[in-house]
Amino acid sequence: MPRFPYDERDLAKFREVQQLAYHCAEQVAAWIEPGVTERQATAELRRCLVRAGVQDFFHVPFAWFGDRTAFRHFRTPLQFFAGSRVLAEGMPYVLDCAPVVDGYTADIGYGGKVGENPVWDLLAKDLRVYRELILREVRARKPLAEVYAAVDAQLAAHGYDNRHQVYPGRVIGHQVTRNTARGPAGVNLFGFGVRTLQTLGRELVKERLEGRSPLWAGGRASRHAPTPGLWAVEPHIGFRDVGIKFEELLVVTDEDAYWLDDDLPHVRRWALQEDAA
Amino acid sequence: MTGRSNGTHGTDGTHGTDGTDATRRRTVDSGGLALAVYEQGDPARPTVLLVHGYPDDHSVWDDVAADLAADHHVVRYDTRGSGASGVPAAREDYRLELLGQDLYAVADAVSPDRPVHVVAHDWGSVQAWEAVTAPGAYRRIASYTTMSGPCLDHMGHWIRHRLRRPTPRHLSQLLRQGAHSWYIALFQLPVLAPAAWKLGLARLWPRVLRDLEAVRPRPGHPQATLAKDAVHGIELYRANMRPRVRAPRERHTEVPVQLITLQRDHYVADFLSEGLERWVPRLTRRTLDATHWSALLEKGPAVAALVREFTARDHTAARQEPSAAGELVVVTGGGSGIGRATALAFADRGTRVVVCDRDLPAARRTAELCELSGAKAAAYRVDVSDGAAVDAFARQVAADHGVPDVVVNNAGIGHSGTFLETTEEEWRRVLDVNLWGVIHGCRAFGQLMVERGTGGHLVNLASAAAYLPAKRLAAYATSKSAVLMLSDCLRAELAPHRIGVSAICPGIVNTDITRTTTFSGLHDDALAAKQAKVSKLYARRGFPPEKVAAEILRAVRTRKPVVPVTFEAKAARLLGRLSPGLLRLLARVNAG
Numbered sequence: 001m002p003r004f005p006y007d008e009r010d011l012a013k014f015r016e017v018q019q020l021a022y023h024c025a026e027q028v029a030a031w032i033e034p035g036v037t038e039r040q041a042t043a044e045l046r047r048c049l050v051r052a053g054v055q056d057f058f059h060v061p062f063a064w065f066g067d068r069t070a071f072r073h074f075r076t077p078l079q080f081f082a083g084s085r086v087l088a089e090g091m092p093y094v095l096d097c098a099p100v101v102d103g104y105t106a107d108i109g110y111g112g113k114v115g116e117n118p119v120w121d122l123l124a125k126d127l128r129v130y131r132e133l134i135l136r137e138v139r140a141r142k143p144l145a146e147v148y149a150a151v152d153a154q155l156a157a158h159g160y161d162n163r164h165q166v167y168p169g170r171v172i173g174h175q176v177t178r179n180t181a182r183g184p185a186g187v188n189l190f191g192f193g194v195r196t197l198q199t200l201g202r203e204l205v206k207e208r209l210e211g212r213s214p215l216w217a218g219g220r221a222s223r224h225a226p227t228p229g230l231w232a233v234e235p236h237i238g239f240r241d242v243g244i245k246f247e248e249l250l251v252v253t254d255e256d257a258y259w260l261d262d263d264l265p266h267v268r269r270w271a272l273q274e275d276a277a
Numbered sequence: 278m279t280g281r282s283n284g285t286h287g288t289d290g291t292h293g294t295d296g297t298d299a300t301r302r303r304t305v306d307s308g309g310l311a312l313a314v315y316e317q318g319d320p321a322r323p324t325v326l327l328v329h330g331y332p333d334d335h336s337v338w339d340d341v342a343a344d345l346a347a348d349h350h351v352v353r354y355d356t357r358g359s360g361a362s363g364v365p366a367a368r369e370d371y372r373l374e375l376l377g378q379d380l381y382a383v384a385d386a387v388s389p390d391r392p393v394h395v396v397a398h399d400w401g402s403v404q405a406w407e408a409v410t411a412p413g414a415y416r417r418i419a420s421y422t423t424m425s426g427p428c429l430d431h432m433g434h435w436i437r438h439r440l441r442r443p444t445p446r447h448l449s450q451l452l453r454q455g456a457h458s459w460y461i462a463l464f465q466l467p468v469l470a471p472a473a474w475k476l477g478l479a480r481l482w483p484r485v486l487r488d489l490e491a492v493r494p495r496p497g498h499p500q501a502t503l504a505k506d507a508v509h510g511i512e513l514y515r516a517n518m519r520p521r522v523r524a525p526r527e528r529h530t531e532v533p534v535q536l537i538t539l540q541r542d543h544y545v546a547d548f549l550s551e552g553l554e555r556w557v558p559r560l561t562r563r564t565l566d567a568t569h570w571s572a573l574l575e576k577g578p579a580v581a582a583l584v585r586e587f588t589a590r591d592h593t594a595a596r597q598e599p600s601a602a603g604e605l606v607v608v609t610g611g612g613s614g615i616g617r618a619t620a621l622a623f624a625d626r627g628t629r630v631v632v633c634d635r636d637l638p639a640a641r642r643t644a645e646l647c648e649l650s651g652a653k654a655a656a657y658r659v660d661v662s663d664g665a666a667v668d669a670f671a672r673q674v675a676a677d678h679g680v681p682d683v684v685v686n687n688a689g690i691g692h693s694g695t696f697l698e699t700t701e702e703e704w705r706r707v708l709d710v711n712l713w714g715v716i717h718g719c720r721a722f723g724q725l726m727v728e729r730g731t732g733g734h735l736v737n738l739a740s741a742a743a744y745l746p747a748k749r750l751a752a753y754a755t756s757k758s759a760v761l762m763l764s765d766c767l768r769a770e771l772a773p774h775r776i777g778v779s780a781i782c783p784g785i786v787n788t789d790i791t792r793t794t795t796f797s798g799l800h801d802d803a804l805a806a807k808q809a810k811v812s813k814l815y816a817r818r819g820f821p822p823e824k825v826a827a828e829i830l831r832a833v834r835t836r837k838p839v840v841p842v843t844f845e846a847k848a849a850r851l852l853g854r855l856s857p858g859l860l861r862l863l864a865r866v867n868a869g
């Protein structure tokens with residue numbers, strides 16, 4: 001196993017970019033209203049991020065509205081891209097963006113709703129169970145494929161379904177490294193930044209040779225203990241036509257694991273709900 | 278005057294002092310044709326509009342009308358070409374479209390402000406369907422009670438569906454309905470049919486009714502105009518039968534419909550209404566022990582009682598809910614898989630749901646998910662293999678929620694092992710849950726349903742294994758085949774109580790069952806590995822429990838006795854009939 005490659009300074013930088021990304025998502029969430037299309041939402045998100053100093057993207061920003069939050073009826077990867085779906089009262093939405101600043105990458109997911117949606121409320125409350133479960137399992141150094149299966153079992157118990165399996169490679173997460181590639185910034189291919197593809201390609205080959213994978217899914221390739229480093233983890237859960245996710249960085253050190261930052265919108269929401277109860 | 282505009286031309290007859298016994302006569306214009314209309318009862322009461330069939334006129338309703346007039350505004354009319362109404366000149370003036378407009382014209386004249394309840398018989402029912410399935414019909418029609426007269430478009434689809442899938446059952450239905458409809462073919466004959474009526478059939482009619490229809494002769498019946506009405510009415514068949522049945526339209530309706538099936542009807546077979554729910558989501562099915570005509574001429578009060586009960590329902594409250602408000606379903610083993618999906622599917626239709634499971638948190642979770650659909654739901658911990666516990670549960674449900682309308686005996690466990698491998702304890706466990714669980718559930722809830730006396734439905738989860746032998750499924754398949762036979766026997770016993778029994782036989786469904794299935798002779802890691810392997814197989818097959826749930830709801834709606842679900846379950850059933858020997862051979866394969 002490689003040693004944990006980052007120092008406190010690096011971690012602070014990663015935390016900063018993640019804060020910035022969530023901050024922009026919250027701004028868009030405050031701005032968003034019925035009548036807005038997915039494309040308008042991603043444009044707004046991108047504007048906001050660029051204004052905040054973002055130079056490159058790990059992948060282009062995404063926005064999904066209505067039943068697209070649960071990836072219902074997705075048949076081709078092209079359907080992930082923001083489309084002309086119009087937000088309406090009562091609809092859930094998900095924003096997903098991955099800004100890069102000085103090679104430090106964040107990859108975040110933000111779920112919201114406009115108006116009343118009791119299904120969303122329950123999903124949003126239960127999402128906490130997955131954040132705690134994943135951390136517990138990774139701390140126990142369980143093989144990543146087993147953690148994936150534990151998430152599936154929890155989903156079955158909740159009566160939800162696994163929506164991250166719709167992502168390319170069925171991944172619930174992927175490793176994030178400091179982006180040092182020198183391809184053109186701001187240029188993207190298939191929605192991923194060119195530098196991302198360079199870095200990801202290199203990592204894939206390197207890790208593969210070690211019998212590990214930088215992509216975290218349920219298959220054979222993930223039957224290894226969590227690799228020290230940073231993992232963007234994105235459990236995406238759904239019930240019927242409503243989906244929700246969070247995505248944040250999990251720090252896996254040589255002995256332990258913790259979420260990079262607990263001061264995030266969904267974590268604050270759970271704390272508030274707990275206080276209210 | 279043109280189109281649907283109409284006017285009222287005078288009123289004769291007298292008002293009775295109490296407004297119930299006298300019949301008022303008026304004429305309503307429908308597109309230039311004068312319709313003779315007869316009113317009884319207090320116009321402030323809900324209006325029921327009675328539409329007669331062929332070769333009758335309004336008087337066929339005399340008994341029903343007299344009974345309903347006590348608390349309804351009862352309106353009848355002679356349909357075009359019959360009784361005192363105008364006779365159109367051309368065949369195309371008998372088209373359904375115009376007949377439907379007649380109904381609206383009368384409804385608008387006698388009850389301009391409130392929708393009416395329509396009750397129709399025979400060809401009157403065929404015409405009324407035209408009106409009831411018109412877009413926006415619910416604004417003018419509050420409910421529809423139909424007897425012995427299908428929508429011709431539905432019938433066209435019914436025939437097509439059967440021609441397209443000519444299973445032995447479908448073919449026999451086609452032949453039998455064909456035999457019932459011989460007279461329609463006769464009516465297509467140009468000279469002969471009218472001549473038959475003119476030359477004596479009309480005179481013989483009372484005897485036909487007495488001998489074939491169990492209707493006692495009575496003064497005033499049939500109407501004096503019978504011969505003329507019968508001859509004109511032939512045009513109804515000629516103008517509509519062929520085009521509608523050949524090129525059926527998609528006719529849906531939101532209007533609540535009560536279908537009264539006459540058990541001894543010589544002209545319309547009961548299975549003609551199979552699948553009617555596709556067009557009529559808010560359908561109530563009733564049966565009456567009567568012939569085509571004795572229903573109206575001998576059992577008028579019974580028909581009136583059914584109509585009264587139906588018009589009194591608060592249909593507005595149930596607007597978006599196809600199932601009657603307050604329906605209650607119990608699902609055992611509702612904490613996972615097929616049980617949970619079934620509970621959710623019922624909740625979606627507004628049904629109140631009670632789930633039980635030996636795993637209480639799982640059952641609670643299902644109840645929580647049901648409540649997301651706005652349905653009321655409750656959860657109980659019950660081990661279905663414990664008879665006393667199931668009895669206590671049934672009493673508890675009756676006390677807390679009432680007697681259920683539907684009970685789904687779903688709790689079950691999987692086990693794999695050949696006969697000689699399977700231990701006595703394993704046999705007991707499988708039979709205790711899979712067979713005794715169903716016995717206890719049927720007995721406790723069946724008893725409650727019988728005592729309540731308003732019918733109900735029991736659904737038992739068998740399996741394709743019930744008729745698909747496999748050497749490694751000795752205990753499981755035995756338990757499931759017992760459930761299938763139990764369901765068949767129970768269905769016969771409960772039929773007079775109007776309690777239906779369905780056995781569901783799924784093939785491979787992607788649920789948690791594979792994670793808890795036990796394997797004779799395997800323990801710990803070997804067991805876990807085997808479970809994981811089978812789980813993967815089931816996941817790859819990918820048949821979701823929601824689809825089984827949809828079939829269960831459908832089985833309850835249509836009272837389907839045995840329901841194979843998934844391709845493999847259907848194929849195995851067919852194979853078992855075509856070549857039982859091959860099935861026996863396949864049983865030797867090491868599957869399961």
Ligand SMILES: NC(=O)c1ccc[n+]([C@@H]2O[C@H](COP(=O)([O-])OP(=O)(O)OC[C@H]3O[C@@H](n4cnc5c(N)ncnc54)[C@H](O)[C@@H]3O)[C@@H](O)[C@H]2O)c1
Pocket residue numbers: 609610611612613614615616633634635636639659660661662687688689690691710714738739740741782783784785786787788789790791793822
């Ligand atoms: N999944 C399939 O492929 C399949 C195929 C054919 C038939 N079936 C039948 O369908 C039914 C439901 O199966 P499923 O696939 O949803 O399984 P499942 O394991 O997902 O759910 C069964 C539920 O029943 C509960 N249960 C088990 N024993 C119980 C007991 N003694 N008392 C109360 N609750 C009990 C369990 O806790 C569980 O919640 C079973 O009868 C099964 O035999 C399933």
